[in-house]
Amino acid sequence: xxxxxxxxxxxxxxxxxxxxxxxxxxxxxxxxxxxxxxxxxxxxxxxxxxxxxxxxxxxxxxxxxxxxxxxxxxxxxxxxxxxxxxxxxxxxxxxxxxxxxxxxxxxxxxxxxxxxxxxxxxxxxxxxxxxxxxxxxxxxxxxxxxxxxxxxxxxxxxxxxxxxxxxxxxxxxxxxxxxxxxxxxxxxxxxxxxxxxxxxxxxxxxxxxxxxxxxxxxxxxxxxxxxxxxxxxxxxxxxxxxxxxxxxxxxxxxxxxxxxxxxxxxxxxxxxxxxxxxxxxxxxxxxxxxxxxxxxxxxxxxxxxxxxxxxxxxxxxxxxxxxxxxxxxxxxxxxxxxxxxxxxxxxxxxxxxxxxxxxxxxxxxxxxxxxxxxxxxxxxxxxxxxxxxxxxxxxxxxxxxxxxxxxxxxxxxx
Amino acid sequence: xxxxxxxxxxxxxxxxxxxxxxxxxxxxxxxxxxxxxxxxxxxxxxxxxxxxxxxxxxxxxxxxxxxxxxxxxxxxxxxxxxxxxxxxxxxxxxxxxxxxxxxxxxxxxxxxxxxxxxxxxxxxxxxxxxxxxxxxxxxxxxxxxxxxxxxxxxxxxxxxxxxxxxxxxxxxxxxxxxxxxxxxxxxxxxxxxxxxxxxxxxxxxxxxxxxxxxxxxxxxxxxxxxxxxxxxxxxxxxxxxxxxxxxxxxxxxxxxxxxxxxxxxxxxxxxxxxxxxxxxxxxxxxxxxxxxxxxxxxxxxxxxxxxxxxxxxxxxxxxxxxxxxxxxxxxxxxxxxxxxxxxxxxxxxxxxxxxxxxxxxxxxxxxxxxxxxxxxxxxxxxxxxxxxxxxxxxxxxxxxxxxxxxxxxxxxxx
Numbered sequence: 001x002x003x004x005x006x007x008x009x010x011x012x013x014x015x016x017x018x019x020x021x022x023x024x025x026x027x028x029x030x031x032x033x034x035x036x037x038x039x040x041x042x043x044x045x046x047x048x049x050x051x052x053x054x055x056x057x058x059x060x061x062x063x064x065x066x067x068x069x070x071x072x073x074x075x076x077x078x079x080x081x082x083x084x085x086x087x088x089x090x091x092x093x094x095x096x097x098x099x100x101x102x103x104x105x106x107x108x109x110x111x112x113x114x115x116x117x118x119x120x121x122x123x124x125x126x127x128x129x130x131x132x133x134x135x136x137x138x139x140x141x142x143x144x145x146x147x148x149x150x151x152x153x154x155x156x157x158x159x160x161x162x163x164x165x166x167x168x169x170x171x172x173x174x175x176x177x178x179x180x181x182x183x184x185x186x187x188x189x190x191x192x193x194x195x196x197x198x199x200x201x202x203x204x205x206x207x208x209x210x211x212x213x214x215x216x217x218x219x220x221x222x223x224x225x226x227x228x229x230x231x232x233x234x235x236x237x238x239x240x241x242x243x244x245x246x247x248x249x250x251x252x253x254x255x256x257x258x259x260x261x262x263x264x265x266x267x268x269x270x271x272x273x274x275x276x277x278x279x280x281x282x283x284x285x286x287x288x289x290x291x292x293x294x295x296x297x298x299x300x301x302x303x304x305x306x307x308x309x310x311x312x313x314x315x316x317x318x319x320x321x322x323x324x325x326x327x328x329x330x331x332x333x334x335x336x337x338x339x340x341x342x343x344x345x346x347x348x349x350x351x352x353x354x355x356x357x358x359x360x361x362x363x364x365x366x367x368x369x370x371x372x373x374x375x376x377x378x379x380x381x382x383x384x385x386x387x388x389x390x391x392x393x394x395x396x397x398x399x400x401x402x403x404x405x406x407x408x409x410x411x412x413x414x
Numbered sequence: 415x416x417x418x419x420x421x422x423x424x425x426x427x428x429x430x431x432x433x434x435x436x437x438x439x440x441x442x443x444x445x446x447x448x449x450x451x452x453x454x455x456x457x458x459x460x461x462x463x464x465x466x467x468x469x470x471x472x473x474x475x476x477x478x479x480x481x482x483x484x485x486x487x488x489x490x491x492x493x494x495x496x497x498x499x500x501x502x503x504x505x506x507x508x509x510x511x512x513x514x515x516x517x518x519x520x521x522x523x524x525x526x527x528x529x530x531x532x533x534x535x536x537x538x539x540x541x542x543x544x545x546x547x548x549x550x551x552x553x554x555x556x557x558x559x560x561x562x563x564x565x566x567x568x569x570x571x572x573x574x575x576x577x578x579x580x581x582x583x584x585x586x587x588x589x590x591x592x593x594x595x596x597x598x599x600x601x602x603x604x605x606x607x608x609x610x611x612x613x614x615x616x617x618x619x620x621x622x623x624x625x626x627x628x629x630x631x632x633x634x635x636x637x638x639x640x641x642x643x644x645x646x647x648x649x650x651x652x653x654x655x656x657x658x659x660x661x662x663x664x665x666x667x668x669x670x671x672x673x674x675x676x677x678x679x680x681x682x683x684x685x686x687x688x689x690x691x692x693x694x695x696x697x698x699x700x701x702x703x704x705x706x707x708x709x710x711x712x713x714x715x716x717x718x719x720x721x722x723x724x725x726x727x728x729x730x731x732x733x734x735x736x737x738x739x740x741x742x743x744x745x746x747x748x749x750x751x752x753x754x755x756x757x758x759x760x761x762x763x764x765x766x767x768x769x770x771x772x773x774x775x776x777x778x779x780x781x782x783x784x785x786x787x788x789x790x791x792x793x794x795x796x797x798x799x800x801x802x803x804x805x806x807x808x809x810x811x812x813x814x815x816x817x818x819x820x821x822x823x824x825x826x827x828x
Contacts, residue, residue, distance in 0.1 A: 042787050046480060050787070071803070075826050077811040078818030079437070082827030095827065096433060354785075358825055360818035361787050362803070386789055392805030 017092060017253050020400055020409070024255045029341035029406040030296070031256070033303045035090060036328060037083065037267075038310030039347025040363040040382065042354045044318055051309075051318055051353060052364060053381040055325040059332040060345060060366065060380040067343070067368030069377050070390025072398065074349050080360045083310070084108070086348030087270045091250060091303075092399035098247060100273065102240025103185070106175045108269025110167050111281075114244050119183045119212060121241045123166075123174040124191065125150060125233040132198040137191070138172045139233035147172060150233055157222040159215050176219070176238060183243075184209035187216055191237035199237050216241075249275030250301075254403060259295040261288050262305035271303065289331045296338050304335075313351030314358075321353050342406045343368040344398060345380070362392060369405035431506060431667045434814060434823070438669040443755035443820040444710070445670070447717045449504060450742060451497065451681075452724030453761025454777040454796065456768045458732055465723075465732055465767060466778060467795040469739040473746040474780065474794040477757060481782030483791050484804025486812060488763050494774045497724070498522065500762030501684045505664060505717075506813030512661060514687065516654025517599070520589045522683025524581050525695075528658050533597045533626060536654045537580075537588040538605065539564060539647040546612040551605070552586045553647035561586060564647055571636040573629050590633070590652060597657075598623035601630055605651035613651050630655075663689030664715075668817060673709040675702050676719035685717065703745045710752050718749075724772075727765030735767050756820045757782040758812060759794070776806060783819035 041050035074081040074089040075096065084105060085095040100108075103120035114120055125139040125147060142150075147168050154166040154174070162180030169175055186209035190199045202220070204213040216238065223236045250258050252275075259278035260271030268279045278295055282288040285306065292302055306328055312320035336343070343366075350361040364385040375389035386392075390401070403409045455465035462468075488495040488503040489510065498519060499509040514522075517534035528534055539553040539561060556564075561582050568580040568588070576594030583589055600619035606612070616634070618627040630652065637650045664672050666689075673692035674685030682693045692709055696702040699720065706716055720742055726734035750757070757780075764775040778799040789803035800806075804815070817823045 040787075042785070046788070047790075071805070076814060077804070077807060078814030078816070079823060080818065080825045082825050085827030100827070359785075360815075360823070382787060383790065386803040386805075387801070392803075392807070 016094070017248055020092065020403065021248070021253045023409045023412055024253070024403070025408055025410040026255060027407045028300075029408060030300045030302070031342045031344070031402050031406050032292075032335055032338070032340035033090075033301065033402070034306070034328070034335070034343065034345045035087070035303065036306045036309045036325065036345070036347050038313045038349060038351025038358065039325075040350025040352070040359070040361050041313065041321065042350075042352035042359075042361065044354055050382050051313070051321040052325055053383065054318070055322045055329065057325060057329040057380060059329045059336075061378060063332070063336075063343060063345070063368045064366055064380040064384065065378050066374055067366055068372045068375050068390050069380070069385045069388025070365045070367070071362040071382070071385045071388065071392050072346065072365050072395045073362050073392070074395045076394070077362070078360050080358050081349045082358070083266055083348055084270055086395070087267065089395035090346065090348055090398055091270075091274060092253070092396050093247065093274070094396050098245070100245065101242035103242030104244060104273070106169060106173070106240075107177065108273065109266050110169055110175055111265035111268060112165065112167055112175060112177065113272070114177065115179065116244055117179070117181075117183060119178045119185050119187075119241055119243055121176045121238045123176045124237050125172045125174070125227075126199075126235050126237050127232045128199070128235040134192060134195050134197060134199060134235070134237065136232070137195055137237065141171045142233050144168065144171055146233075147174065150227065150230070153226045154223055154236070157219060157226065159218055162215060164219070172233070178212065178215060182208075182211065184212045185241045185243045187213045187241045189237075189239035189241075190216070190220060191239040199235065202238070244273065247274070251275060251277065254301070254399065255408065256301035257299045258301040258303065259299040260303045260305070261291045261295070263288060264305065264307050267305040276303070285327055285331070289334055292335055293338060309347070310351045313353050314356055316353050316356040318353035341369060342402050344402050346398065363395070365390060365398065367398075367401055367405065372405055430508070431662055434506065434817070435662065435667045437823045437826055438667070438817070439822060439824040440669060441821045442714075443822060444714045444716070445756045445758070445816050445820055446706075446749055446752070446754035447504075447715060447816070448720070448742070448749070448757070448759045449501070449717065450720045450723045450739065450759070450761050452727045452763060452765025452772065453739075454764025454766070454773070454775050455727065455735065456766035456773075456775065458768055464796050465727070465735040466739055467797065468732075469736045469743065471739060471743040471794055473743045473750075474759060475792060477746070477750075477759070477782045478780050478794040478798065479792050480788055481757070481780055482786045482789050482804050483794070483799045483802025484779045484781070485776040485796070485799045485802065485806050486760065486779050486809045487776050487806070488809045490808070491776070492774050494772050495763045496772070497680055497762055498684055500809070501681065503809035504760065504762055504812060505688060506667070506810050507661065507688070508810050512659070514659065515656035517656030518658060518687070520583060520587070520654075521591065522687065523680050524583055524589055525679035525682060526579065526581055526589060526591065527686070528591065529593065530658055531593070531595075531597060532657065533592045533599050533601075534656050535590045535652045537590045538651050539586045539588070539641075540649050540651050541646045542613070542649040548606060548609050548611060548613060548649070548651070550646070551609055551651065555585045556647050558582065558585055560647075561588065564641065564644070567640045568637055568650070571633060571640065573632055576629055578633070586647070592626065592629060596622070596625065598626045599655040599657045601627045601655040603651075603653035603655075604630070604634055605653040613649065616652070658687065661688070665689060665691065668715070668813065669822065670715035671713045672715040672717065673713040674717045674719070675705045675709070677702060678719065678721050681719040690717070699741055699745070703748055706749055707752060723761070724765045727767050728770055730767050730770040732767040755783060756816050758816050760812065777809070779804060779812065781812075781815055781819065786819055
């Protein structure tokens with residue numbers, strides 16, 4: 001196993017994926033992984049409760065009583081995580097080491113099934129003047145409806161030897177995907193990043209990317225021709241050319257058959273990037289919870305993602321976040337009836353209603369199994385979690401803890 | 415931005431400087447960073463209070479009530495830090511990775527304004543016998559007063575193409591600085607490190623250091639000629655040739671206009687090494703506190719260093735350390751009147767009066783901002799800090815926490 005040797009290397013706390021993979025051992029145990037997006041909160045007033053503390057959560061509290069609590073940092077103290085980043089950390093992939101680029105992120109966000117070798121980029125409709133200088137990089141933030149019509153025009157573009165996919169994202173944003181042999185993402189942005197100058201020519205960063213850069217150039221040129229009649233969206237700019245990362249899959253690292261259940265595309269996308277074999281869309285919370293028993297028999301890791309907590313936090317709606325937490329609590333017995341061996345309940349970051357956005361605050365963590373050493377805390381709350389026996393830990397420690405309690409890690413050393 | 419990319423690398427806990435730099439975002443917030451040197455203490459008797467616990471600190475306690483507490487390790491558990499090292503860690507520079515050499519340390523300690531390219535070395539007056547063998551590497555620890563007179567003789571030495579600076583340090587110690595074009599610190603020590611053998615010839619470690627080694631040889635030779643009449647200090651030995659490190663400056667990493675206020679040269683020196691633009695000497699605690707409002711408007715990070723806590727600890731004077739803490743507490747309202755957005759109060763290491771020296775014990779940490787998640791602790795003390803919601807953390811996590819609470823770090827990942 002590689003160990004630290006250079007003085008330039010930062011220090012390590014949590015065992016990394018290779019280390020865990022080497023210890024993995026088969027067991028018939030099952031892990032339920034319940035993520036309440038943006039779970040961590042803040043009191044609205046001094047000495048007041050957080051959202052989680054204000055919520056009535058008899059089922060989570062009962063689980064806390066016989067489980068263990070802690071508080072985790074998804075990326076590090078003081079760092080506010082994006083949702084993709086927060087989930088990578090929960091799944092044990094250090095998000096500083098494992099980075100998802102812009103193009104792939106856009107693809108995940110619209111549920112596009114990116115394949116290995118595909119090249120994805122983020123596109124903007126923009127407006128250029130007669131001399132070709134970019135006048136508005138966002139084409140006046142044109143409506144999603146109009147963008148959809150313009151996307152149809154781009155979809156008619158054909159290029160030799162590759163399949164093209166153009167997907168509307170929101171307003172002026174779209175996703176471009178090239179699929180074909182020998183593509184490379186080493187192509188520079190055409191988005192100049194500012195206005196008053198022309199769009200840039202796509203350049204290959206490596207000799208292998210020459211053909212791809214040529215295809216991108218042809219696409220931009222065709223797009224300009226097809227949008228020429230528009231006044232405020234007569235051109236496109238592209239940035240963040242990117243391919244699916246070649247990471248070790250969740251299954252190969254942990255030896256778990258994983259199922260992901262999520263109403264939002266981004267979270268199904270993260271599961272797809274990690275190679276989770278079963279990915280279940282669901283329109284409502286009840287559909288999500290109903291999907292668990294359906295996948296239970298054939299999987300030993302079920303990730304259930306709840307979005308409403310984060311949405312309420314971003315809306316600044318404290319009570320809606322309380323309600324969202326209570327909605328989960330009320331449905332928890334359905335999941336516990338399946339007799340999971342290990343249950344993890346946590347968030348991917350904090351989204352305090354008071355701040356109306358993701359924040360850097362550490363995230364409550366509850367781990368239950370029949371063989372944990374209970375810490376005598378009687379409720380699932382930020383205050384209790386701070387006193388929990390798991391302490392304050394990086395999110396990447398959660399998977400090893402879950403695996404350990406599930407009897408899925410062999411002893412290290414004789 | 416260089417990022418981590420090798421799968422062989424272990425994970426890092428504290429996001430490093432490059433990572434933080436990439437996330438830095440502008441804000442109008444201000445951070446007050448109050449360092450009580452050697453703050454951490456020990457009880458004198460079983461169940462007794464530490465110095466901080468014995469002190470009456472109503473203002474710090476009030477800050478703790480609405481802030482968060484934790485306990486930090488400047489270098490790592492069990493490691494006793496020097497003062498320079500402890501401060502580097504507080505400022506987010508991992509002291510295992512960012513090392514200051516002996517020569518630069520001596521320059522900082524006597525407030526010498528070392529410039530880029532200057533070569534500094536630690537010198538000792540020593541005595542040699544007629545055959546040239548070193549008899550006493552410290553020349554009988556001659557008095558500082560006499561050393562000052564000998565330094566004057568060395569100052570008269572002239573060498574071609576360089577400026578020479580010789581500064582008395584204490585007793586037999588002095589600082590030598592060479593200033594000129596194309597100097598290199600890759601010169602070996604002339605100090606043999608033991609007695610009974612002659613001083614070593616300075617050797618270049620690289621071809622670029624040849625000219626510098628020659629200058630050092632000429633200096634030593636001239637010094638010997640000028641000290642020849644002395645019986646107990648008739649020669650010098652030099653070691654730790656060193657240049658200012660080329661580190662990313664504090665301002666460039668964090669985007670903060672920093673001011674350092676310190677009565678002791680060493681701490682102004684650390685601030686100088688980090689490129690803090692404003693460095694304020696002050697003779698007394700009151701002068702230090704009075705300097706804060708003067709720099710407040712034009713800076714967004716003010717580091718105030720208090721030495722008396724450490725001095726009392728090193729003197730083994732428990733009550734003097736209690737008094738030094740109370741002196742700070744009494745003056746704290748003057749600083750809070752400035753309405754800082756984030757306040758950090760901590761130490762660079764522990765100096766328990768019971769041990770009369772720096773120690774490895776973790777250091778109390780208090781962070782206050784209007785948007786922290788309070789942990790319901792009501793006093794600033796070692797015992798409370800151990801139960802604080804920040805947990806036990808490496809000192810290099812303090813800057814990201816301060817920046818996060820100050821709204822000065824962008825979200826990581828979409």
